[in-house]
Amino acid sequence: MIRNYRREVAVAYLLILPFVLTYGILFLWPTIQMVYLSFTDAPLIGPGSWVGLENYYEMFDDRRFWTAVRNTAYFVALTVIPNTLIGLAIAMMVSRLKGWQQSLILAMFFLPYILPVSVVYRLWNWMFNIQFGILQYPISAIAGENINVFRTQWLFMPAVALVTIWWTCGFNILLFLAGLRSISPDIYEAASLDNANRWTIFRRITWPLIWPVTALVLTIQLILQLKIFDQVYLFVQGGRPDPSMVMVQYIYSLAFQKNQGGYGATVAVALFVIVIVFSVLQFQLLRARGEK
């Protein structure tokens, strides 16, 4: 067949045009605007005047900014690796089941993932309720008294992390299950003939073969959890927000509550850079480890 190259290129451009337009208008342009805004003293609405790097100097001296960074890092540490490991463990258990049993159990683990965050908040707020919450039984059994978990500073982040893992684990299980299914059963049979016990099979066969999926899950989790907002925002209601402030929450508070659009944009740029640097770095590192 004789192909008209110019025509094909024209059609290709035509086909990607809607996406490029949407991407440009809804992502690229606002991003550029945000970076620009971070060099101004703009309020929430309307332009501001150019202040150069002043916002950035301010940010590095801002105690609340560093609290937000620390809290976000703490939350990431509490969720990313545990969520990944729990997802893998559950996926390995689910993968041992067959047929409808597997589908049923998988559906049950995936169910929380489709819930909106407001429902998740209501559920767990009730379960942790200091007077009526069902979780107060084990809490009082351990602590000797009922505890208002979301009003106790040192328990707040771990509790939100627990809720987040419960909420988002289903998706990781799904990814891991797909990865586990792609390992040929023959390989496990060969390993069983090769005298490998369960732990050896996991350590020398399953874990290395599932590693690309693990790297992906870790990276997705890292990006997602760095952007934590909704859960903290909801659970902190009625309490003191400052000590448990996370980055997106701080951006929100600066821009929408304190009318500091320019400075808010500066913190947003900082988060943007952190997400990009850490996720790219992590993914590259993990991939390199997998190829070793």
Place this chain on the structure above:
Amino acid sequence: MSDIVLKEVSKSYGAVSVLDKVSMHIESGEFIVFLGPSGCGKSTLLRMIAGLEEVTGGEIHLGGQRVDQLPPNERGVAMVFQNYALYPHMTVRNNMSFGLQNVGTPKEEITRRVEDAARMLEITQLLDRKPAQLSGGQRQRVAIGRAIVRDPKAFLLDEPLSNLDAGLRVRTRLELAQLHNRIKATMIFVTHDQTEAMTLATRIVVMNNKRIEQIGTPMEVYSRPATRFVASFVGSPAMNFLPVSAVGEGGSGATFAFSGQSPVQTAVSLAGLPRDNLTLGIRAEAAHVDPNGAIQGVVDVVERLGERTLVYTKLSDGSTLVAEDKGISAVQAGDTIRIALDGNAAMVFDATGKAYHAAR
């Protein structure tokens, strides 16, 4: 000693039976081939010996020890899988040493065994590569190497040649035969390819429909098949089957008439033969194109194979008889020819498929 004894071994998945009371005795050092069409249960039987499938009924003994309730690793067998099942993330060296590491073999011992096996299989230069960097034939060698280093009581090979291209398959077949001659281990080889079975086996186990049809040396299975199934499955072209009726006893055996042709004298004894529904079985090499032959037919297709020619002939009742002619044959499609049958090589099957042969 690593003989293998199967006693009435059965396998069923729920109500579906896939193997029905299979018994056999495999001598130490034998090269046994399980031959049969797909779905006959041959791979299942092999996997049951390996311990990868549970036994529903019966017993399996390996080297005098009952093993059917033992896990795969305690049976002392090694398996080569159809798609090799190499560990994709490990180098060839690690693939081969994995099994030895798991039983705590000393390092120097592992290195020595792996290198010996690699030298034997000529894969020394591949030891540090990963399976993805190997060709199909090389992967196959690694899979065999992985089995050899473990020095197993028996090698179980599940259609190991089926993923190789034709030329490589023939070469690997030869190498497997040489390997068996050298290490003299008990080997069980599963295939649906009768050429592989004929060339490799010390004995062939022909299986069909959950059962063993016949166990015998390749030439026994070829020239004295126990059933019509074995006769049709082994040999190429497939054996000719002609519906016949017995007309009498001649000098050396019964004579049979068919399709309005003159009767054929065979060496099969008439005594003990049923009267009705008989089928005469004769291979193409015992049916020659011959101007003085007793059978007449019209040539349908001529296949020229070089050293011989196969002539597919339509008889007057519509049945087809494949006959042989010399390599350079003048026969053309549409010709009317005469064929001489060598009745001494013929056999008879009854309605159930049981074979009746000439007395030895």
